[in-house]
Amino acid sequence: MAPAASSRHRSRPFPSLLILTLALTLFATVTTKAQLSENYYDASCPAALLTIRTAVAAAVLLDRRMGASLLRLHFHDCFVQGCDASVLLDDTGSFTGEKGAGPNAGSLRGFEVIDNIKMLLELLCPQTVSCADILAVAARDSVGQLGGPYWTVLLGRRDSTTASASLANSDLPGPKSNLNNLLNTFANKGLSSTDMVALSGAHTVGRAQCKNCRARIYNDTDIDASFAASLRTGCPQQAGANDGALEPLDASSPDAFDNGYFGNLLSQRGLLHSDQALFDVGTTDDLVRTYASNSDQWGSDFVAAMVKMGNISPLTGTDNGEIRMNCRRVN
Ligand code: HEM
Known part of the structure; x- marks a missing residue:
């Protein structure tokens, strides 16, 4: 009897250790991998989404290109350290x-619009709505404002306390x-070739600088000969000349969020x-054809890819990042 009792006694620490380990793992999972959710600010900042939508609508009314710029800002955020x-x-x-990295310097726009939204939200509900969520919602509302599809943005992202110029240079795709x-750059972020082609349709709006299309034209x-010829008039061949001159990414309908971009590719008018x-005799040709002829298909694939x-x-x-008070600075 005595040995049995002592062996029962010795075995006690193991189940409790197991329970403790399980509890710690569960706790770590809950605190570090909380899911994004649709209703995240419903209780803590009920006016958040309307505030963002109104500010984006005003900014796009004043400057239609701003819709494109805000959409790009979210993309350039998410590809570098995640959407933070x-x-x-x-x-x-x-x-x-x-901001000073190659793909961003002298190119990204919209920081003041985000600052204004943040200022309003700090007055309404201090330190509650993250800058990362503002970027995600502003991108969605920009697309809506330009006539594109609508989707539900999942919320609850927090803001990083660091940024990385070197990751911006390595992880963002170049012209x-x-x-x-392109396929590799997107695959590195867990995005498929369908996601990549659908997301590239964002180039249905916005502008690019001469320096980014010079080599192409x-x-x-x-490239369509007359398209190239007309672009050359505004973008001289000599490096440095008129570098910043702007051309629409979608010459057929520059500011409308439609599938015109894909039609352009079929006629070799990609900027x-x-x-x-x-669309250059490759594996994505068929998808480009589909999107050029089926706007709804592109719209639903675009939305799915934006959510991804x-x-x-x-x-x-609660352990990761923070809710910045000023989007330009850590607290
Ligand atoms: C597929 C790889 C991509 C490459 C190589 C690329 C590259 C570029 C370049 C070079 C510009 C012009 C920048 C300038 O001249 O200042 C630009 C503009 C733009 N990009 Fe992309 N991009 C890509 C994907 C995307 C994605 C996924 C989105 C959004 C979902 C996006 C949204 C935009 C928008 C809206 C503009 C116009 C911005 C404005 O007018 O301010 N791009 N992109």
């Missing part, structure tokens, strides 16, 4: 931010990319080398 508003941070003594580069052969790469992109590595729970 790192793109909005100014440089500090301890890190060089993303000289070929199809393989002077060197590429898969960027990376645009035309989607918005879910890239968010900071959630």
